[in-house]
Amino acid sequence: MENKVKIGVMSFAHMHAxxxxxxxxxxxxxxxxxxxxxxxxxARKFAKEFNTKAFKSYEEMxxxxxxxxxxxxxxxxxxxxxxxxxxxxxxxxxxxxxxxNLHDAEAIIExxxxxxxxxxxxxxxxxxxxxxxxxxxxxxxxxxxxxxxxGTNQGRCPGGWFTDLSLSGGGAIIDHTVHLMDLIRDMTGAxxxxxxAEIDNRMLSKDFDDTGILTVDFSNGMFVTIDSSWSRxxxxxxxxxxxxxxxxxxxxxxxxxxxxxxxxxxxxxxGFFYLYWGDDMDYEMVKSFATSIHKGKDVEVxxxxxxxxxxxxxAAYESAKTGKxxxxxxx
Amino acid sequence: xxxVALVGAGGMGRVHAKAYSQMEEAELVAVCxxxxxxxxxxxxxxxxxAYTDFGEMIGNVDVDVVDICTPTYAHLECVKAxxxxxxxxxxxxxxxxTVSQAKEAVQVCEDAGVKLFVAHVLRWFPExxxxxxxxxxxxxxxxxxxxxxxxxSHPNSPDSWYCxxxxxxxVVLDLIVHDFDWLRWCFGNVKRVYARGLYESKIPxxxxxLVTLRFENGVIAHVEGGWARPxxxxxxxxxxxxxxxxxxxxxxxxxxxxxxxxxxEDRPSITIPENPANESPYYKELRHFINCLxxxxxxxxxxxxGIEAVRIAEAALKSISSGQSVVLG
Ligand SMILES: NC(=O)c1ccc[n+]([C@@H]2O[C@H](COP(=O)([O-])OP(=O)(O)OC[C@H]3O[C@@H](n4cnc5c(N)ncnc54)[C@H](O)[C@@H]3O)[C@@H](O)[C@H]2O)c1
Numbered sequence: 001m002e003n004k005v006k007i008g009v010m011s012f013a014h015m016h017a018x019x020x021x022x023x024x025x026x027x028x029x030x031x032x033x034x035x036x037x038x039x040x041x042x043a044r045k046f047a048k049e050f051n052t053k054a055f056k057s058y059e060e061m062x063x064x065x066x067x068x069x070x071x072x073x074x075x076x077x078x079x080x081x082x083x084x085x086x087x088x089x090x091x092x093x094x095x096x097x098x099x100x101n102l103h104d105a106e107a108i109i110e111x112x113x114x115x116x117x118x119x120x121x122x123x124x125x126x127x128x129x130x131x132x133x134x135x136x137x138x139x140x141x142x143x144x145x146x147x148x149x150x151g152t153n154q155g156r157c158p159g160g161w162f163t164d165l166s167l168s169g170g171g172a173i174i175d176h177t178v179h180l181m182d183l184i185r186d187m188t189g190a191x192x193x194x195x196x197a198e199i200d201n202r203m204l205s206k207d208f209d210d211t212g213i214l215t216v217d218f219s220n221g222m223f224v225t226i227d228s229s230w231s232r233x234x235x236x237x238x239x240x241x242x243x244x245x246x247x248x249x250x251x252x253x254x255x256x257x258x259x260x261x262x263x264x265x266x267x268x269x270x271g272f273f274y275l276y277w278g279d280d281m282d283y284e285m286v287k288s289f290a291t292s293i294h295k296g297k298d299v300e301v302x303x304x305x306x307x308x309x310x311x312x313x314x315a316a317y318e319s320a321k322t323g324k325x326x327x328x329x330x331x
Numbered sequence: 332x333x334x335v336a337l338v339g340a341g342g343m344g345r346v347h348a349k350a351y352s353q354m355e356e357a358e359l360v361a362v363c364x365x366x367x368x369x370x371x372x373x374x375x376x377x378x379x380x381a382y383t384d385f386g387e388m389i390g391n392v393d394v395d396v397v398d399i400c401t402p403t404y405a406h407l408e409c410v411k412a413x414x415x416x417x418x419x420x421x422x423x424x425x426x427x428x429t430v431s432q433a434k435e436a437v438q439v440c441e442d443a444g445v446k447l448f449v450a451h452v453l454r455w456f457p458e459x460x461x462x463x464x465x466x467x468x469x470x471x472x473x474x475x476x477x478x479x480x481x482x483x484s485h486p487n488s489p490d491s492w493y494c495x496x497x498x499x500x501x502v503v504l505d506l507i508v509h510d511f512d513w514l515r516w517c518f519g520n521v522k523r524v525y526a527r528g529l530y531e532s533k534i535p536x537x538x539x540x541l542v543t544l545r546f547e548n549g550v551i552a553h554v555e556g557g558w559a560r561p562x563x564x565x566x567x568x569x570x571x572x573x574x575x576x577x578x579x580x581x582x583x584x585x586x587x588x589x590x591x592x593x594x595x596e597d598r599p600s601i602t603i604p605e606n607p608a609n610e611s612p613y614y615k616e617l618r619h620f621i622n623c624l625x626x627x628x629x630x631x632x633x634x635x636x637g638i639e640a641v642r643i644a645e646a647a648l649k650s651i652s653s654g655q656s657v658v659l660g
Pocket of ligand 1: 338339340341342343344363364365366369400401402403405409423424425450452505
């Protein structure tokens with residue numbers, strides 16, 4: 001195909017890089033040009049697996065004629081990498097959360113604007129068909145006015161750099177709050193106004209937060225709770241969940257995003273597992289990003305979306321620390 | 332055999348009446364309801380005298396225990412009347428509409444030297460008892476985070492007392508007080524409450540609340556209560572701990588479903604999920620109280636438990652109203 005869009009991956013620190021790379025390889029209008037990583041052996045390993053090039057450095061990759069990059073580094077390194085890409089005028093798909101703190105997030109948005117690049121926050125759940133259908137139904141008024149939403153994003157503790165605060169910026173709350181917050185903003189068009197949270201680290205008793213429940217008020221009057229925790233045991237049959245129960249004036253909806261599964265009991269693997277057979281939302285998200293770049297259109301999920309979701313997570317930490325309800329207008 | 336008089340012969344009163352009719356240790360001897368039709372219907376079924384006046388009933392019939400199944404706002408006056416007549420009292424949950432009423436109910440029983448049992452029936456639902464026992468046995472290590480759901484369609488017509496939240500307390504007091512008591516039973520006292528709900532929203536025949544509780548032992552609990560579903564009734568409970576997870580939902584726990592075709596015009600097709608058990612939880616809780624009265628043992632639900640469950644609900648309502656968290660003293 002003529003005029004393929006050329007995309008590279010910056011860092012495989014976040015495991016989502018794996019499925020994003022698979023998606024890049026599947027898209028016929030995309031040329032997956034290669035991988036750069038601070039860890040050169042990691043770059044070489046995955047370059048081999050995905051049949052692409054391992055660049056020696058980010059600079060080498062960014063000096064090539066690529067159009068865009070996918071940034072999958074640790075939260076606290078996003079800023080550094082997005083700045084590099086923006087300086088070379090490469091469009092960016094940045095893994096969520098957009099950054100490990102609000103200051104970095106704002107800087108990321110600023111540099112993208114100044115460099116006139118497209119900046120997309122990776123919120124793949126927006127592309128899951130269960131959510132797409134739910135959003136359509138809510139927008140069509142099937143439930144009447146939305147009064148309340150109860151969400152859970154509970155998973156196993158991912159370990160690794162996710163639990164190193166100097167690299168992650170936070171534990172379960174920063175990791176999990178942002179997905180549901182983004183879905184709810186997108187689905188209702190309303191903005192969060194107030195945040196209260198009970199947060200703790202009693203699950204693993206380490207120096208990072210592993211459990212928390214946020215209560216968030218929204219501009220349209222609805223109230224929302226989000227369970228943002230690493231509360232699934234290692235023996236849980238899958239990594240976790242993204243669930244939402246929506247209560248409206250004339251109806252309710254319940255979404256269990258990863259419920260399309262087969263129950264698998266294995267003597268050999270000693271356990272019970274869910275085998276997911278639903279659609280691949282990561283693929284759809286990468287396709288959307290690549291399409292925007294290919295067609296010269298604006299990306300569907302912005303850096304500001306990433307910031308808005310991150311702000312709620314950060315306000316939750318502040319609320320848990322102070323015991324206060326945080327007013328986002330003043331935060 | 333203890334003689335029981337029923338006060339309030341509505342939906343719950345009929346459940347209690349049936350339980351006593353199956354019990355060897357007790358006997359239903361009279362029923363009182365201010366609605367003569369309700370009283371008569373129940374009286375006819377169990378072949379006992381019907382009264383519309385409590386004093387008249389107590390004057391005419393030899394009674395050991397008064398079982399109160401009146402609407403929540405009327406609990407206190409009925410508890411008072413029973414205690415002052417020197418009768419032991421079983422009272423439906425919530426003990427009363429407010430904490431101060433609940434305290435007064437406990438005080439009058441204490442003053443009169445009668446026993447008071449609050450029918451927090453969830454403790455006799457085998458699934459909830461099982462979770463509590465497994466948590467206590469350390470099956471999941473230390474409990475860290477708990478989630479419960481109790482959510483159905485609205486219980487009654489718009490003119491029912493349930494829809495007047497000044498009388499029923501809405502879902503927070505009427506419905507999830509069940510979970511508040513169960514959670515306290517499992518995890519001890521609550522330190523802090525934060526809640527959002529539709530209690531003050533005035534949306535007809537709809538109520539919904541999401542309540543976060545922080546317990547003194549560090550446990551965080553999320554409690555969902557709803558009268559907002561078009562159909563169905565969902566209950567679930569999950570306890571996440573340092574070494575495991577317990578998860579129950581009524582939707583996944585139905586051992587029998589009977590599906591009937593629409594064979595005649597006036598009989599539509601119908602699906603009936605059933606959860607058969609040899610003894611109903613209502614039977615078990617009331618028999619427990621009767622047994623305690625006979626043996627002198629203290630019932631598993633103490634009068635203080637009855638007050639504390641109302642206290643959590645009241646704090647949640649206060650939080651909904653003020654928008655702030657409420658610390659329990
Ligand atoms: N444990 C449970 O699962 C459960 C379930 C439903 C209700 N409840 C509780 O049971 C109580 C009764 O609820 P219900 O659904 O049966 O209500 P209901 O409206 O069906 O019945 C109440 C009855 O009490 C009568 N009554 C009212 N005031 C009275 C008075 N002062 N003296 C005598 N009779 C009086 C009414 O005429 C009516 O017949 C409430 O406190 C409710 O919260 C508990």
